[in-house]
Amino acid sequence: MKLKDKHIIIPFLAPGVLVTFFFIIVPLYMAIRLSFFHLESYISTPTFVGFGNYIRIFHEPSFWNALGNGLFYSLVSIALQVVVGIALALVLNEAFKGKTFLRGLTLLPYILPTVVVALTWQWMLDGTIGVITIAAHKVGLGRINWFETPRMAMFTVILVSVWTWTPFVTTCFLAALQTIPPDLLDAAKVDGTSAWQRFIYITLPVLKPILVIIILLRGIWMFNKFDVIWLLTRGGPLGATEHLPILTYQKAFQTYDVGGGTAVATISFVFLAVVVSIYLKIFAREE
Amino acid sequence: METKRRVRKSRGLSRRKFLKIAGAAGAVAMVPAPFVHAKKNLTLRVINQEPDPNTLKFFEKAFAEYEEKTGIKVMLDTVPGGEAFPKLAASIKAGNPYHIGNMLVAGNIMLMAGEGWLMPLTGMIKRIGMDDFGPNILFPMKGEVWWYPYDYNFAHWFYRTDVFKEKGLKPPKTWGEFVDCAKACTVDKNNDGIPDMYGAVLGIGNGQWVDWLGTGFMWAEGVKFFDDDWNVIFDGPEMKPKVVAYLKFFKDLYGYMPPGMTQIVWGDHIKHFISERVAMAPYCGRFVHHVDRYAPHLADKFGAFAYPSSDGSQFAIGHGYDGWVIPKTKQAKEAEQLLEWLVTEKIVDFYATLPVHYQPTRLSIYEDPRWKSLPMVQKYWNVVQEMKGFLTRKDIVIDMTDLQGPEIDPRPGKISRKFVIPTMLQNHILKGLPPEECVDIAANAMREVMKE
Numbered sequence: 001m002k003l004k005d006k007h008i009i010i011p012f013l014a015p016g017v018l019v020t021f022f023f024i025i026v027p028l029y030m031a032i033r034l035s036f037f038h039l040e041s042y043i044s045t046p047t048f049v050g051f052g053n054y055i056r057i058f059h060e061p062s063f064w065n066a067l068g069n070g071l072f073y074s075l076v077s078i079a080l081q082v083v084v085g086i087a088l089a090l091v092l093n094e095a096f097k098g099k100t101f102l103r104g105l106t107l108l109p110y111i112l113p114t115v116v117v118a119l120t121w122q123w124m125l126d127g128t129i130g131v132i133t134i135a136a137h138k139v140g141l142g143r144i145n146w147f148e149t150p151r152m153a154m155f156t157v158i159l160v161s162v163w164t165w166t167p168f169v170t171t172c173f174l175a176a177l178q179t180i181p182p183d184l185l186d187a188a189k190v191d192g193t194s195a196w197q198r199f200i201y202i203t204l205p206v207l208k209p210i211l212v213i214i215i216l217l218r219g220i221w222m223f224n225k226f227d228v229i230w231l232l233t234r235g236g237p238l239g240a241t242e243h244l245p246i247l248t249y250q251k252a253f254q255t256y257d258v259g260g261g262t263a264v265a266t267i268s269f270v271f272l273a274v275v276v277s278i279y280l281k282i283f284a285r286e287e
Numbered sequence: 288m289e290t291k292r293r294v295r296k297s298r299g300l301s302r303r304k305f306l307k308i309a310g311a312a313g314a315v316a317m318v319p320a321p322f323v324h325a326k327k328n329l330t331l332r333v334i335n336q337e338p339d340p341n342t343l344k345f346f347e348k349a350f351a352e353y354e355e356k357t358g359i360k361v362m363l364d365t366v367p368g369g370e371a372f373p374k375l376a377a378s379i380k381a382g383n384p385y386h387i388g389n390m391l392v393a394g395n396i397m398l399m400a401g402e403g404w405l406m407p408l409t410g411m412i413k414r415i416g417m418d419d420f421g422p423n424i425l426f427p428m429k430g431e432v433w434w435y436p437y438d439y440n441f442a443h444w445f446y447r448t449d450v451f452k453e454k455g456l457k458p459p460k461t462w463g464e465f466v467d468c469a470k471a472c473t474v475d476k477n478n479d480g481i482p483d484m485y486g487a488v489l490g491i492g493n494g495q496w497v498d499w500l501g502t503g504f505m506w507a508e509g510v511k512f513f514d515d516d517w518n519v520i521f522d523g524p525e526m527k528p529k530v531v532a533y534l535k536f537f538k539d540l541y542g543y544m545p546p547g548m549t550q551i552v553w554g555d556h557i558k559h560f561i562s563e564r565v566a567m568a569p570y571c572g573r574f575v576h577h578v579d580r581y582a583p584h585l586a587d588k589f590g591a592f593a594y595p596s597s598d599g600s601q602f603a604i605g606h607g608y609d610g611w612v613i614p615k616t617k618q619a620k621e622a623e624q625l626l627e628w629l630v631t632e633k634i635v636d637f638y639a640t641l642p643v644h645y646q647p648t649r650l651s652i653y654e655d656p657r658w659k660s661l662p663m664v665q666k667y668w669n670v671v672q673e674m675k676g677f678l679t680r681k682d683i684v685i686d687m688t689d690l691q692g693p694e695i696d697p698r699p700g701k702i703s704r705k706f707v708i709p710t711m712l713q714n715h716i717l718k719g720l721p722p723e724e725c726v727d728i729a730a731n732a733m734r735e736v737m738k739e
Contacts, residue, residue, distance in 0.1 A: 040739075042376035043402055127546020128481055128564065143481065147550050148717060236493040237549045238713050253373065254704045257739075 028269075035262040042256060053263035062239060062247060063264065067271075070243030073154065073229075074222035077161045081218060082211070084162065085169025090199075092170065093177045103174070110167035118231035121160045150240030153233050157241050161228055165221075169214055176210040177203065212283045216276065223272055244268040330360040331622055334378070334388040336371040337609070341640035349633050359621060369495075375614065379404050384614040386622040389437070391609050393426045394689055394697035399612070400433040406613040407431035411627050419649045421678040423685045424608060426695050434610035435630055437637070439646040440571045441677055441685070442500050442605030447472075447566045449588045450484070458592035460599040462504065462536045469543035472566035486543030487567040488559040490551040491716060497709040498688040499605050500556060500569040503594030505533050506686035507603035512699065512733060513692045519737065522730035527723070532597055534715045534722035541716050549713070561585065569594075571607060572674060573644040575667050586666070591673040593683055604677045606687035608648075643667055646674055698737055707732045 035053055037046035057063050092103050109117065124132045125146040136144050146156045180203065188198050226245040229235065235242030235250070242250075244264055252261025335346065343365060350361035364385070366374055372395045375388045379399075390396060399405050409432045412425065417432075424436045446458060450472055459465035469486025476483045489501055508529045514520050521530065541548070545564055554577075560568035561582035568574070578585050593602035611630070613622045629637065635657045638645045642663040652658050653675050664671050677683050688708065691699040702708075711729035714720045720728075 042373050042380065043398055043404075122550065128485075133546075134481070137479075137481065143546070145546055147547065150717075153549075233550070234493045236709075236713065237717050238710065250704075255701050256373070256704075 031262045032266050034258055035266045037259050039258040040256065042258065046259075049259065053259040054267070057260060057263050057267065062242070063244075063267075065239050066242050066244050066247040066264075069154070069239075069241060070223055070245075070268075073158060073161075073241070073243055074219060074225075077158045077165075077222050078215060078218045080158070080162045081166045081169045082215065084166045085214075086173050086207070088166065088170040089173035089177055090203075092174055106170055107167045109164050110171075112164075114164070114227045115231060117160065117164050118228055121156075121163075122232065125156065147233060148237065150238050153237055153240050157229050157232050160232060161222065161225065164228065165218065169218065172210055172214055173207060176207050180206050216279060219279075220272060220276065224268075329358070329618060329621060330362055331386040331618060331625055332362045332364065334371050334375050334385040335363055335365045336368050336389055336391075338365050338367060339641055339644075342637070345633075345637055345640045349629065349636070353625060353628065357624075359625065361625065375399075375612075379614055384616050386616055386618055387611060387613055387626055389609055389611050390434075391440075391607070392689055392697075392700050393608065393695050394700035396434055396610070396612055397426070397428050397695045398697040399614070400428055400431075404614055405433050406615055406619045406623065407433060408435055408613065408623070408626075411435065411623060411630075414627070415631065415649070416651075419651050421648055421650055423606065423690075424648050428695060434612045435626060436608050436610035436648045437630065437634070437645065438609040439648055439678070440607030440609060441646055441674065442503060442569055442571055442607055443674070443677065444567055444569050444592050444594065445560060445574050445589050446592065447560075447585075447588055448590045450566045458590065460595050462532075462595065462597045464599075465595060466536065466539045466543070469540055469567065473543045482545075484563065485545045485565045487540060488544060488548070488551070488556050488565040489537075489540070489569060490548055490556065491537075491541075491709055491712040492549040492551065493706045493709050494552055495703050496553045496556070497706070497712065498703040499607050501537075501712070502686075502688060502708060503569070503603045503605045504536065504596075505530065505603075506605070506684045507594045507596035507601050508533060509596070509601065509684075511691065512688075512702070515693045517692060517696075517737060519730050519733045521733055522726050527726050530726045530729075531722040534712070534725060536597065537712060538716050549717070560589075569605075571644065572646055573641070575643040575663070575670060576641060579663065579666070589670070591670050593677060593680075600682075601684060602680070602682055603684040603686060606685050606690060610648075643671060643674075650678070698739070701736045701739070702733055705732065705736060707736070 034046070036048060036050060038044075038049045038052065039046040088106060092099065092106065124130050127133055127143065127145060127148075130146075133144055133146070136142070145152060147153045184202060185198060188202055193201070223243075224245055226249065229241050229243065230246060230249070233241040235246040245268070248261050248265045248268065250261075251257045251264060333346075333350075335343075337343075343363075346363050350363065354360050364374075369391060371388050371390045372392065375385055375390065376399065378384045384404075396405070400407075409427075409430075412420070412432045412435065417425070420436070421439065424439065425432050426434070444458075446468075451457065451468070454471045456468050456471055457464075459468050465487075472484060472486045473482050474484050475481065490496055491501065510521075510526055510529050510533070512519060512521050520526050545559065551559070554573075556568045556570050557574050557577045559565045560574070561578055563582075563585075578589060593604055595602055611626055613619055613626060616622065634647075634649075634652065635655055638647060638652065638658060639661050642658070642661040647653060647658070658664060677685070688703040689700045691702070707729050710732070711725045714725040714728060715722050
């Protein structure tokens with residue numbers, strides 16, 4: 001770097017570095033540090049317990065339940081978001097009347113605040129007056145208890161999550177699809193390829209880099225997703241939708257077990273960092 | 288010349304005399320100066336968890352009046368209900384404590400008192416009159432009272448008097464009657480397979496409202512979590528049959544509740560009632576304000592009753608107190624003066640902001656003509672009398688999860704925050720586990736909490 005470049009780069013870089021340091025690195029350090037202390041109810045003097053909190057957490061069934069729930073929730077909702085997102089992007093990439101309007105409409109769930117989404121779905125799935133519940137009842141599906149059994153509660157939070165965040169995936173794929181030269185697809189058509197072959201051999205390779213990034217981003221976001229699950233189920237019933245972020249919150253802010261809560265958050269962070277590194281290594285090698 | 292000068296000296300104001308007087312005056316002026324200066328610049332910080340707009344307006348007005356009167360400025364920080372404790376504790380740990388705070392959960396208050404963080408308020412309570420306070424509210428520890436409780440927040444049941452009358456029902460006095468009432472009130476008017484009105488609402492999801500609103504039946508039945516040595520007796524020979532019966536009763540009642548009982552939170556219990564989806568709902572006096580504000584057509588169509596025991600021999604109320612504490616600071620004396628002024632001279636004005644919601648803790652308030660003449664108190668006189676009766680009736684037990692054990696301790700509060708009771712209910716009602724097993728699981732969870 002030239003000296004005169006430094007004078008330009010440093011002032012631009014400094015705010016970002018300072019914000020990252022004070023609002024990400026320092027809190028992260030403090031959280032990790034707290035996970036090695038026993039701190040009760042924000043009151044007692046923290047006592048160093050080494051890996052005591054971690055050992056305790058690893059022995060708690062609620063931790064393994066939360067880890068399993070988090071993995072299931074994120075894997076299933078990402079898979080559905082990608083499949084539905086690609087399907088929608090392919091449809092919206094075609095030429096038809098009202099395409100622009102429909103593209104705008106598709107983005108709507110993503111731009112709505114999560115609180116609005118969660119409350120609206122709660123009303124629509126209400127057991128007595130919910131429009132979806134009544135519709136399901138009318139078509140002979142009986143009265144569905146969307147949140148009252150562990151399986152249904154997980155299904156419902158995945159359903160709401162897919163509805164909310166698929167538009168992001170659709171938009172990214174749609175942008176990628178528009179980079180495919182129409183001539184290429186026309187040439188393939190002339191060569192007698194089927195639509196499926198064109199998708200597999202032309203479209204999908206174009207989508208692959210964006211697919212890798214989307215799975216990575218959505219994986220991190222879904223694994224850490226707190227708001228929608230908390231608003232819909234608070235981790236219940238019977239811990240069926242309790243995942244690591246909810247367990248962290250419950251420990252730190254509801255039972256005031258600050259050491260335990262930060263230990264769960266640290267484990268979650270390390271787990272995610274390891275998975276992301278492996279994922280990136282695999283795809284970097286393929287590249 | 289000499290004589291003239293002497294005369295002038297003796298009659299007039301010599302330079303020396305002037306300097307003496309000025310010096311003395313200055314010294315006199317200097318003596319109270321730091322005090323006045325300190326008062327003028329003193330700001331007391333108050334953390335408040337009563338977010339009602341009327342209450343906030345009251346604080347704003349009262350603190351402005353106090354500043355005018357004393358020169359002491361009062362700053363108010365308001366947080367959602369129940370969230371004052373971590374913020375107050377953090378402010379103390381950070382070395383910049385609030386001077387006054389209102390809080391719930393006695394265990395947390397005693398925890399802070401135990402750490403030596405709070406000022407004892409025994410003197411103030413005695414000046415006001417210790418005997419004036421109602422039962423089970425001062426929670427003394429080590430011979431001192433550590434808070435000024437201002438609200439009982441009793442959880443009890445409200446019911447639709449018109450629906451009960453139409454069906455020939457009376458407020459239930461046993462668990463059997465309770466289920467019968469709920470059954471009779473569950474009606475599918477248009478025969479579409481979905482009831483239009485259900486018997487009762489009572490959340491069983493993960494939340495502390497279950498400990499507040501759903502445990503009254505257990506307290507009426509005489510259930511206790513611990514013996515006098517803090518051993519868990521919840522699954523012991525005396526308590527287990529009572530809790531098993533409670534679970535069976537709850538499951539029966541659940542059949543007459545609307546769907547979504549794992550979803551609802553605090554205020555949803557009221558919403559179910561004012562939207563006429565249920566005939567019975569538990570809550571505290573805030574319920575009355577919601578009915579008055581959002582469903583005035585129901586204003587003369589509801590009554591109140593306590594949680595019955597299985598055989599009707601005893602009744603219970605879910606405790607849900609709120610109170611003021613004063614952390615130890617250099618300005619603790621000034622903070623106590625402010626609090627004493629608030630709870631003596633302004634207490635009725637404070638109650639007037641939500642007169643039926645805030646259930647006074649001092650018996651004399653109920654006789655205060657200013658309180659009695661508040662329009663809401665007048666309008667809902669019968670309900671208010673029923674609520675007042677909870678304080679004086681001999682057959683009423685006032686209890687809650689946080690107060691379990693031989694003395695006030697923060698650990699029972701943890702049982703509440705770890706959702707032990709909601710999980711027990713969910714295990715039986717949703718998962719279908721035998722009630723005996725659900726009680727064992729809950730008791731073991733309590734033991735885990737006590738180990739911490």
